Amino acid sequence: TCMDTADEAVRATCDDATTCKRFATSKGYWKDPHIQYFARSVGERKAPEINRGYYARVKGVNHLLDAFLRKSDCNCQVINLGAGLDTVFWRLKDENLLPQKIFEVDFPTVVARKIHNIKTKSPLSKHLIETHSTDSLILDTHSLDSDRYCIIGADLREISKLDEQLKRFHLNPDLPTVLLSECVLVYMTPSQSSNLVRWAAETFHTAMFINYEQVNMSDRFGQVMIENLQRRQCSLAGAELCHSLETQKERFVKTGWEHADALDMMTVYSMLPQEDVARMECLEFLDEKELLQQLLQHYSISWASKDKLNLGNSFSSS
Numbered sequence: 001t002c003m004d005t006a007d008e009a010v011r012a013t014c015d016d017a018t019t020c021k022r023f024a025t026s027k028g029y030w031k032d033p034h035i036q037y038f039a040r041s042v043g044e045r046k047a048p049e050i051n052r053g054y055y056a057r058v059k060g061v062n063h064l065l066d067a068f069l070r071k072s073d074c075n076c077q078v079i080n081l082g083a084g085l086d087t088v089f090w091r092l093k094d095e096n097l098l099p100q101k102i103f104e105v106d107f108p109t110v111v112a113r114k115i116h117n118i119k120t121k122s123p124l125s126k127h128l129i130e131t132h133s134t135d136s137l138i139l140d141t142h143s144l145d146s147d148r149y150c151i152i153g154a155d156l157r158e159i160s161k162l163d164e165q166l167k168r169f170h171l172n173p174d175l176p177t178v179l180l181s182e183c184v185l186v187y188m189t190p191s192q193s194s195n196l197v198r199w200a201a202e203t204f205h206t207a208m209f210i211n212y213e214q215v216n217m218s219d220r221f222g223q224v225m226i227e228n229l230q231r232r233q234c235s236l237a238g239a240e241l242c243h244s245l246e247t248q249k250e251r252f253v254k255t256g257w258e259h260a261d262a263l264d265m266m267t268v269y270s271m272l273p274q275e276d277v278a279r280m281e282c283l284e285f286l287d288e289k290e291l292l293q294q295l296l297q298h299y300s301i302s303w304a305s306k307d308k309l310n311l312g313n314s315f316s317s318s
């Protein structure tokens with residue numbers, strides 16, 4: 001059916017993210033020794049502005065996530081919504097920042113591929129085994145559950161099933177919780193993404209939601225971005241409603257979050273540690289500064305918190 005084709009196209013976006021991240025890390029934009037096990041190859045060359053955009057995305061999201069982990073002494077849990085082939089579990093283990101447990105959710109077919117890679121590649125399974133001490137490891141085709149890392153196949157648009165599955169795998173609503181959605185909400189309708197964000201606000205008393213996605217899509221540049229995705233039958237159901245930074249914040253405030261903030265990626269880029277930005281900018285010559293600016297202005301990080309966990313302030317103090 002038409003719906004299946006659309007969902008299939010959305011599932012394929014996780015390969016784009018992984019291939020771009022692998023290419024940028026192969027050039028030295030940032031380090032990720034585990035991404036090679038999830039991307040089939042380094043792939044074709046990506047333009048420098050794309051690599052810089054991914055750099056800002058990864059550094060910006062990690063900045064907020066790591067601030068939460070440090071503030072809670074890792075006595076918390078992380079839920080990665082639409083995680084795709086993300087390597088956050090391996091990064092946090094290597095950096096000694098592993099929370100009590102990481103939960104990842106994606107469509108069952110994406111999850112099956114991820115679990116297959118973990119099972120068959122020892123540099124991936126090594127971390128899993130090292131962080132697991134009880135005898136209750138579940139590692140089947142569609143789910144993985146260990147002491148510190150859990151992967152669930154579910155549709156984020158079906159909240160009650162999602163809630164039920166997470167609880168079955170021992171999600172603890174009383175623990176401080178970070179929810180992460182990186183290029184995910186944009187593939188849902190505004191009411192579907194609001195429901196997900198509302199569920200999170202109602203489930204946890206102490207939490208932060210970090211969301212990265214397209215913004216300001218109503219201008220010419222944004223329209224071209226939408227058309228490119230539509231050509232691959234991938235509808236940006238959320239973006240067509242013309243999200244601005246204001247409406248990004250509103251989605252959180254209207255669904256029970258106490259504090260919400262949003263920045264476009266041009267602003268985030270200018271706030272990242274400048275020493276590393278200077279190193280990164282030397283990696284590849286960038287001809288079209290304006291193109292980078294335009295690109296960055298069409299992406300944003302928004303975040304929200306509950307219980308006065310105002311960690312977003314760490315952006316301004318950095």
Ligand code: SAM
Pocket residue numbers: 010011012013014017018081082083084085086105106107110154155156157181182183184187
């Ligand atoms: N967050 C990862 C990253 O940044 O590397 C992957 C991003 S990828 C662009 C979007 C991911 O969201 C895909 O893996 C897709 O399958 C997942 N996704 C989108 N809509 C979803 C839904 N309704 N239920 C579960 N997963 C979904």
